[in-house]
Amino acid sequence: MTKQEFKQMVSDRIVILDGATGTLLQQMGMPAGVCPEKWALENPEALINIQRQYIQSGSDIIYAFTFGANELKLKEFGIDDVTGINRELVRISKQASQGRVLVAGDMSPTGQLMEPFGSYSFEEIVNAYKKQVIGLLEGGVDLFVIETMMDIQEARAALLAVKETCNLPVIVTMTFERGGYTINGTDPLTALVTLQSLGADAVGCNCSTGPEEMLGIIKKLRPYADVPLVAKPNAGMPRLVDGKTVFSMNADEFAAFTEKFIEAGVNLIGGCCGTTPEYIQKISKIAKGRKGSECGCKNKNLIISSSCTTVSVGHDLPVCIIGERINPTGKKKLSEELRKGSMDLVVELARDQSELGAQVLDVNAGLPDIDERETLTKIVKTLSPIVKTPLCLDSSSPEALEATLRIYPGRALINSISAEKRKLERILPIAAKYGAAFILLPVDDVGVPETAEDRIRIVENVYEKAAEYGYTKSDILVDGLVLTVAANQKSCLETLKVIKWSTEEFGANTVIGLSNVSFGLPGRSWINAAFLAMAISHGLSAVIMNVQSEETMHVKRAADALTGRDCNSMNFIKTYQKQDIPKEERKNKGGIYDCVVEGRRGEVVELIKSEIAAGMHPAKIVDEYLVPAITRVGELYQERIYFLPQLIQSAETMEAAMNYILPLLEENSVQVKKKGKIVIATVKGDIHDIGKNMVALMLRNYGFDVVDLGKDVDSEIIIKTAVEEKADIIGLSALMTTTMQEMRVVAEKIRERNINVGLMIGGAPVNEDYAREIGAVYAKDAYAAVKKAESMVAGK
Structure with a gap:
């Protein structure tokens, strides 16, 4: 099946998926504790029987019984033939289908954590999935389903494994806990933005919740979905009755949500845990013959994401601030740290900028005597689990961008792509492969154009090329190209013309690198602030700037309020009202406390050594710093401010601290109770x-x-x-x-x-x-x- 055929199918009608299979196999004799995939392979008649029931009930797509047949899960059962078991399981499903319905190769979590929390690298997980993909292809699958994913990075790995092996359609469904987040803190919108930009042909959710909770998720996703949406809920919540697992909803109650799902914009619907052919038959009866929702996002804002946060950039939204300080140009200390391979200052700059209001962080590792690919990758690996803020990858190196985009667990922004031949031919395809948004810089091989007219011509040419890769105007930020007014006092006026044209005629969002305008002048912050106000009045969408500049930040907030972008001036009021809104209490416990709360494992032991050298007893450090800190971490986790990545980082920091302190306590005859x-x-x-x-x-x-x-x-x-x-x-x-x-x-x-x-x-x-x-x-x-x-x- 081609991607176009899949798209046509889901637009023509509501596509019916199947329901649960594993629980039905247990009812047919599959014992607990065995490898389900191996048992099904040895008892094909049971699997064929179940899948034919689903086909008779109205399923258009059945899932091959390969849910746990990836390399790492099969290894738990001592099974090495990943390709063979996937191939044969697909052939059983093809036999069951008899050509009447489509067979999807089913892929699921590996059950393992990736770096930095586990022992497997991103590439090892991709390769593990590729072995499964090869077997599924040999069996003859029509498309792929990546389901029940709890980690957005693992979902990306599985999606890349399919994309880099074949060109069949891929459905990806995440599983969200009650409260609307994955265990790692990814919300549904972030997952959608990340996965559809990376090339998923349909996105949605399955498992974890019943139809009522899942319906709410689908409604939130619909305005932002460029691809068909999928819902495969459980039959309510499980409970044990007389030693057997039963679910809270019967088939009629479950099917009653079908109409609501269709109205909410679902194109593919089925069932997960607790559902049977009876459930599928009832939803099929309601949905058959209904036309699917038209795909295509109505939202025209540019959206980028980290693994747990989305940021929208648009003409009617407050101007998006891109923090500029993680850039070694002109920064001696940062340059030295990057050369040494230290990320401490990078983390500090990232946290500081995020706290001061940066919504995106520009990261640059461009030094003449450094391996930019290695360093930029290390920056991304370090920051991704620590800060929620999305990243803007600032590099002109195709190798560096390829490496970092591959492991970035969201939708990144690239700074930048221009009309220079090298960038168009090498960087644009890389950006498209990983679904990155990009800043369009109006520069070509001739040089920097002085006039707005020449810049506009370049913008149109680059966009025409980008459109060939599937880019739309909502995927780019047009750079107005700020030059220093010290060299040409009228240059800023040309920039304003580009911003106005892009906003009012071209229909794309805009950005400027603000600090360029004041280079070579005294009182730079005032020049920057004044020009920012002018640019906002012409429609500016985003700005790369120093968030530590109070003058510029004051003007930015005021301009948002005056232009109506700050709805009801709520952000302005929150910042400047006389009685400050109480902020989260930050206990004055010193660096050790903050280290544990913020998960700074690499620093905690040195801080403990300093405190001990200053005369503080190790037991007091435990009682006054470490225990209160880890208690606060637990509270933040319970409040859903922290998620699994932050919890792990803080716990590992606490572990490092205690491993250092315990021998000191023993030396002092202090027993830790x-x-x-x-x-x-x-x-x-x-x-x-x-x-x-x-x-x-x-x-x-x-x-x-x-x-x-x-x-x-x-x-x-x-x-x-x-x-x-x-x-x-x-x-x-x-x-x-x-x-x-x-x-x-x-x-x-x-x-x-x-x-x-x-x-x-x-x-x-x-x-x-x-x-x-x-x-x-x-x-x-x-x-x-x-x-x-x-x-x-x-x-x-």
């Missing part, structure tokens, strides 16, 4: 341990003695270890409804043997009701696990 001992494990049959590892890390940092047994652990081993270690608590994790029953087994053995130990459980399918049913305490996340553990130990 442990709050209690916990034996923790992922239950038998379940090989997922990311969540369990996070809980173990947090518990250790909060003073618990943790014995981590790993994943797929038999109940007898868990019980035996708890008794031998005299544990206060057993902590159990499960990610699948099929394995959560093992928690009940452990609970029953605790009661039968009258063991004095508490039981705490958690994981995606687990809830408060199930915990109460088996006599356990429920922890919804890592921070909740700490608080529940503290309460359990205190109550013993």
